[in-house]
Amino acid sequence: SQTIHQWPATLVQPVGSPLSLECTVEGTSNPNLYWYRQAAGRGLQLLFYSVGIGQISSEVPQNLSASRPQDRQFILSSKKLLLSDSGFYLCAWSGQEISGNTIYFGEGSWLTVV
Amino acid sequence: AQSVTQLDSQVPVFEEAPVELRCNYSSSVSVYLFWYVQYPNQGLQLLLKYLSGSTLVESINGFEAEFNKSQTSFHLRKPSVHISDTAEYFCAVTPRAGAGSYQLTFGKGTKLSVIP
Numbered sequence: 001s002q003t004i005h006q007w008p009a010t011l012v013q014p015v016g017s018p019l020s021l022e023c024t025v026e027g028t029s030n031p032n033l034y035w036y037r038q039a040a041g042r043g044l045q046l047l048f049y050s051v052g053i054g055q056i057s058s059e060v061p062q063n064l065s066a067s068r069p070q071d072r073q074f075i076l077s078s079k080k081l082l083l084s085d086s087g088f089y090l091c092a093w094s095g096q097e098i099s100g101n102t103i104y105f106g107e108g109s110w111l112t113v114v
Numbered sequence: 115a116q117s118v119t120q121l122d123s124q125v126p127v128f129e130e131a132p133v134e135l136r137c138n139y140s141s142s143v144s145v146y147l148f149w150y151v152q153y154p155n156q157g158l159q160l161l162l163k164y165l166s167g168s169t170l171v172e173s174i175n176g177f178e179a180e181f182n183k184s185q186t187s188f189h190l191r192k193p194s195v196h197i198s199d200t201a202e203y204f205c206a207v208t209p210r211a212g213a214g215s216y217q218l219t220f221g222k223g224t225k226l227s228v229i230p
Contacts, residue, residue, distance in 0.1 A: 034217075042222070043204070043220050043221065043222035043223055044158075044204065044220045046217060046218075049217065090157055090158065092158075101146060101208050101218075102146075102148070102160060102163060103208075103218050104160065105150075105157040105158040105159070106157050107156060107157040108155075108156065108157045110155075
């Protein structure tokens with residue numbers, strides 16, 4: 001069966017510091033990968049998605065970036081965090097073999113920028 | 115493009131009472147429909163989905179949702195709620211094919227609070 005893991009689960013970072021959140025998927029190959037952000041009262045916002053290694057699409061211009069160095073690894077980064085980057089970040093995946101383009105989520109990472 | 119409206123941001127309900135969480139969507143193309151549940155401080159879990167066939171779909175924990183094409187709705191119901199159902203529920207859609215078919219559009223969520 002497929003599993004998705006992301007880490008760290010919680011992170012407190014000062015303004016201006018870098019960020020790296022990692023996500024890996026097991027049990028499938030060539031998944032579509034996603035990073036979402038959830039801010040209080042604003043629902044879920046798609047930040048990035050990737051349909052293959054090195055292929056990244058950005059949905060919202062911001063100081064975050066994403067990379068996909070391996071087929072089942074997706075990384076969310078920032079060189080300098082802003083207070084507004086605080087939130088709950090969710091990695092997710094979907095696969096060719098999954099009907100209805102169903103997307104499955106990781107457990108999330110809480111980021112607090114202070 | 116698609117959009118999803120969840121009409122209620124918060125729904126309090128007494129334990130063992132029925133509940134309906136409303137979801138309406140807008141799309142110029144055919145869509146798949148989903149309900150996700152998020153328990154406090156956790157990621158989203160798929161609750162149920164409508165792909166094709168019977169318009170009534172059920173989850174393993176007693177929730178059901180009915181796809182109504184004419185009203186562009188996908189309301190979530192449960193005849194008798196438990197304390198453990200307290201969570202936030204998200205409705206989502208994705209196009210069946212074409213551009214954006216690998217992306218979900220979410221509603222803003224409905225917080226269900228079950229009162230003992």
